[in-house]
Amino acid sequence: MTEDASPPAVRPGGSATGRGQWGEFWSTPGPLRAYLLACGVAALVLPFLLSGVGPVRPAHTAWSTVLLLVLVSALNVEFGRVLAGGLARSNQPHKALSAWAFAAALLVTTPWLLVVVPATYLHARLRGLRVPLWKWVGSGAFLALAGVAAAVVRHLVSPHESNWMAGNGGRGLLTMVAAALTFLVVESLLFVGPALLNHAEDESWLRSTLASTSYYATEGGVLLIGGLLSAVWTGGGWFVLLFVPIYALVQRAALHEPLRERAEAAAELASKNEQLERANQFKADLMGMLGHEIANPLTAIVGHAQIGSEVLQDGGDPTVVRSSLEVVERNASQIKTVLLEVLAMVSSEGGTLTARREHCPIAPRLAEAAATQPAGHRPVVDVEPDLVAWVQPGHLDQILANLLSNAEKYAGGATELRGWRAPTGEVLVSVTDAGGGIAPAFRDSLFQRFSRDTVTAGTVTGTGLGLFISRELARANGGDLHHEDVRPHGSRFVLTLAPPEA
Numbered sequence: 001m002t003e004d005a006s007p008p009a010v011r012p013g014g015s016a017t018g019r020g021q022w023g024e025f026w027s028t029p030g031p032l033r034a035y036l037l038a039c040g041v042a043a044l045v046l047p048f049l050l051s052g053v054g055p056v057r058p059a060h061t062a063w064s065t066v067l068l069l070v071l072v073s074a075l076n077v078e079f080g081r082v083l084a085g086g087l088a089r090s091n092q093p094h095k096a097l098s099a100w101a102f103a104a105a106l107l108v109t110t111p112w113l114l115v116v117v118p119a120t121y122l123h124a125r126l127r128g129l130r131v132p133l134w135k136w137v138g139s140g141a142f143l144a145l146a147g148v149a150a151a152v153v154r155h156l157v158s159p160h161e162s163n164w165m166a167g168n169g170g171r172g173l174l175t176m177v178a179a180a181l182t183f184l185v186v187e188s189l190l191f192v193g194p195a196l197l198n199h200a201e202d203e204s205w206l207r208s209t210l211a212s213t214s215y216y217a218t219e220g221g222v223l224l225i226g227g228l229l230s231a232v233w234t235g236g237g238w239f240v241l242l243f244v245p246i247y248a249l250v251q252r253a254a255l256h257e258p259l260r261e262r263a264e265a266a267a268e269l270a271s272k273n274e275q276l277e278r279a280n281q282f283k284a285d286l287m288g289m290l291g292h293e294i295a296n297p298l299t300a301i302v303g304h305a306q307i308g309s310e311v312l313q314d315g316g317d318p319t320v321v322r323s324s325l326e327v328v329e330r331n332a333s334q335i336k337t338v339l340l341e342v343l344a345m346v347s348s349e350g351g352t353l354t355a356r357r358e359h360c361p362i363a364p365r366l367a368e369a370a371a372t373q374p375a376g377h378r379p380v381v382d383v384e385p386d387l388v389a390w391v392q393p394g395h396l397d398q399i400l401a402n403l404l405s406n407a408e409k410y411a412g413g414a415t416e417l418r419g420w421r422a423p424t425g426e427v428l429v430s431v432t433d434a435g436g437g438i439a440p441a442f443r444d445s446l447f448q449r450f451s452r453d454t455v456t457a458g459t460v461t462g463t464g465l466g467l468f469i470s471r472e473l474a475r476a477n478g479g480d481l482h483h484e485d486v487r488p489h490g491s492r493f494v495l496t497l498a499p500p501e502a
Contacts, residue, residue, distance in 0.1 A: 025134035032197035036138045039190065043141035046148050047110040053148075053155045054109030059234045062108045066115055068233065069100045069107075073120040077127050097124060098143055098219065099226030102183050105147040106154055106176065106230040113147045138194065146187040150179040176227040183223055184216065297331035304328050355392040355476040359500045362387040362419040362429065369400040370417055377413035379404075379431075384420050389427040389497040395473045396429075396497075399481070402466040403431040403493050411435020411491065421499070426479075429495040437491050438483060446483060447471045470495075 025033065058065070076096050097120055104116040121140045157175040188210060195206045209215045304324035311320045363383045370378050389396070400417075407414035411433035418430045438446060449468040470493075471481040479497040486492050 035193045039141045043144040053151045070119045073100045099222045101143040101147045102223045103226035103230045105150040113144045142190040146183045149186040150183040153182045154179045180223040300331045366417045379414040382418045390500045391477045399470045402470045407433040427497040432492045434490040
């Protein structure tokens with residue numbers, strides 16, 4: 001087991017950059033430093049005090065066994081780097097370091113633990129293990145002490161056996177399991193020290209790991225891998241050549257799931273970040289639009305309210321008051337329109353825009369919409385008799401109002417309102433004008449929210465929401481809205497609606 005790959009925060013009084021690799025160690029609580037120093041001394045002394053603990057007649061020389069363990073550890077890390085796409089993405093390959101310490105406890109005398117553990121840890125660190133140096137040294141000391149405990153159990157259960165596969169292998173398996181359990185218990189207890197003595201926020205990962213049953217299952221499996229390597233090495237050394245590729249396949253399977261989960265989590269996080277960015281941009285656009293579209297009418301309302309009040313106080317001309325009230329009413333109506341547009345747009349963005357559709361005669365709706373236009377700018381109404389659509393009437397009215405308002409602002413007013421039934425049975429309603437048309441460069445963004453043509457944005461007031469909302473309302477009613485060019489000039493917006501249900 002290695003400790004958390006995320007370095008803890010440096011506390012006041014300690015600077016990792018100012019004191020080198022051990023800077024964080026000196027900022028930890030005093031009891032933790034004393035605990036780690038005691039474990040370090042014990043890890044250096046106990047293996048020599050118990051040097052008689054080990055196999056009596058080993059099948060291989062100690063140097064060849066140690067070389068094998070270091071080589072397998074190195075291959076494990078390198079395989080893991082390839083499978084994980086580099087250690088910048090995962091520390092998973094280093095989780096088997098305890099396996100080689102456990103194998104050393106089974107195969108050689110205890111002083112050799114002080115060769116195997118540092119050598120395997122050193123290679124892992126050189127290849128990118130992201131752990132603060134003081135934690136790295138402490139973790140190595142814990143594995144050495146756990147290895148000594150496992151070696152003692154191995155010596156007590158099978159003091160003279162050097163071949164783990166001797167006989168039917170039953171005694172060797174029993175010894176191996178007992179030693180593995182001892183190693184796991186001692187290792188876990190040693191790691192409890194930093195988890196309890198260090199600052200809680202610095203060891204949150206370690207605390208959650210020690211409280212998780214999955215850790216003990218995983219670590220137990222890692223130790224049994226070390227035990228299996230020991231059995232193969234003592235039973236027939238050349239079979240290790242088969243162990244390595246088989247272990248590589250096992251490691252690939254073990255790495256695949258956490259890497260897949262990490263990739264899925266990263267994709268989900270990226271998606272949420274994109275949604276947040278869109279929401280922030282939407283908020284900024286909305287606030288900017290409201291600041292412009294509401295501030296100007298409010299200024300006019302306040303100004304003309306003051307004018308009317310002063311005229312009344314001075315007994316002035318009532319026509320001036322009436323004129324001011326008309327300005328107030330007109331600007332209040334403009335604010336109301338903006339408010340309704342924003343409410344409809346927000347409902348659409350939240351996915352809650354719904355329609356209560358019903359049988360809706362088209363002719364009266366078109367006639368009423370045309371009548372709202374200023375005299376001299378009212379469009380011609382051409383509608384098939386008895387034309388009925390399946391739509392919420394209020395939504396149809398709002399769509400028509402938006403289209404007529406756009407025609408008035410940008411093209412001098414609509415010239416025709418037309419309604420007819422398509423050969424497919426759909427109901428079509430069009431609003432046509434004879435203006436300058438839509439610039440080709442602007443057509444792709446015509447129905448996007450807050451979208452306005454830069455040519456006219458500075459001279460024509462608007463929110464950039466009307467067409468966006470109109471199409472959303474059309475789609476909520478099972479229809480759609482699109483734009484067509486009119487020859488020789490002008491624009492036509494065609495609303496598609498569903499026919500009445502039978």
